[in-house]
Amino acid sequence: MISTTLFPGRYVQGEGARRQIGSDLSRLGARGLVICGPTVFRKALPDYEPFMRKAVDVTVETYRGECSDEEIARLLGLALHSKAQFIVGLGGGKVLDTAKAVAYEARLPVAVVPTIAGTDAPCSALSVIYTEEGAFKRYLVLPRNPDLVLVDTEIVARAPVRLLVSGMGDALATWFEAESCRKAYASNMTGNVGSLSAYALARLCYDTLLEDGLAARTACEARIVTPSLERIVEANTLLSGLGFESGGLATSHSIHNGLTVLERTHAFYHGEKVAFGTLASLFLTDKPVDVIDEVFDFCESVGLPTTLGQIGLADVSDEELLAVAEASCAEGETIHNESVPVTPRSVFAALKGADAEGRRRAR
The missing domain is CATH 1.20.1090.10 (Dehydroquinate synthase-like - alpha domain)
Known part of the structure; x- marks a missing residue:
């Protein structure tokens, strides 16, 4: 009988962990697409972006509500257009699942940066796909786990x-x-x-x-x-x-x-x-x-x-x-x-x- 155990490439957690995000992202490439929701864009992105830009170039795009096939296709087009070398998901579970799916479709590494501790999605090689109306549609099983998961508990404590x-x-x-x-x-x-x-x-x-x-x-x-x-x-x-x-x-x-x-x-x-x-x-x-x-x-x-x-x-x-x-x-x-x-x-x-x-x- 064969057993299999899956792990993310690197897991980083602690108060102020965001301060090292640039160096961690630089292991994945020089240019990335950051996907986050509108609330995170306003409230949390400013806590992360300066530390990213110290080491890598990033383009930021807001996510539109559901981890759906339609939204994944839209963001995939942006990733290809920006010539991203990696994808970053910044926010909650559905944003992270979306980023993982986009990275899979683009054949790029992915960094997962939760701003909450609200689901167990960040470390997994899995995206849960919903319809645009929010009903469960299917599981998308990915070929590998995220290359980086970084959790700043100072940010989590504010949520x-x-x-x-x-x-x-x-x-x-x-x-x-x-x-x-x-x-x-x-x-x-x-x-x-x-x-x-x-x-x-x-x-x-x-x-x-x-x-x-x-x-x-x-x-x-x-x-x-x-x-x-x-x-x-x-x-x-x-x-x-x-x-x-x-x-x-x-x-x-x-x-x-x-x-x-x-x-x-x-x-x-x-x-x-x-x-x-x-x-x-x-x-x-x-x-x-x-x-x-x-x-x-x-x-x-x-x-x-x-x-x-x-x-x-x-x-x-x-x-x-x-x-x-x-x-x-x-x-x-x-x-x-x-x-x-x-x-x-x-x-x-x-x-x-x-x-x-x-x-x-x-x-």
Whole structure:
């Protein structure tokens, strides 16, 4: 049996890490295209651009809302026109996925520079492609991981607390999904099984969340960098990225994808929906009561959703929820990596069960 483990080329994290971005980018080339969203363009780009321009020439372009095939094609044209030698993604998860996809299409190296710790996208050789309307479309599996991931925790600490918490929601799924894949001998994102390192890092991710999550949230509220914040940023970004990609995905992310068929969920972050998918997975896979209590306690302590109402579905009908379950069970979805029987009806019941438990605890 062959196992495969994937890593980014270089991972840099710490307070003030942006000050060395120019020297790190210069290893990739002399001229690059920087892709960022409008908010990052106004608020964060000035923190990075002077340090980039000390060592490399860059052209900056703003991203237009979705990691869609249409937006990737537009930005690819700009990369080719500017004769970029590398691509930089600066911002949140969808911007980073877009930059990775553009770099793949242009056959160029890519540097990923998250300004939040809101998803585990930065380190992975994967882009999640959506329609222009925001519905999940497909996974784009890339031939290699980013050449550079650079996270300045000073910038992360300035970002809204909800984004850090959303990243914890994404990271919360990591160990449960990797453990499901390990038990079922299911494949990771490479098509091979995971390694001992991948499963151990996935467990470390979970343990770090439980130990440091609340303290990191408090630090972010105060806009300060503490050891707990550093550890949670690493858990959200590196440990979760390595864990999901090399350990494997299962129910949580499939339910996230299913939830996107309901437009009312589009206002909520990826990690918030993944977190609810994890809660549902506990019921689908018949986890012990003490584990269910531990995960609900964690979600409540840091502010992750524990009911359907907290992700915009307070009035969801059974017909709509069954549509979510059916989309979650679509052919090719990672929910089929579970070692338990999975059907739309069992997923529907798990969604209802998680919501009922969340509402019971809130009373």
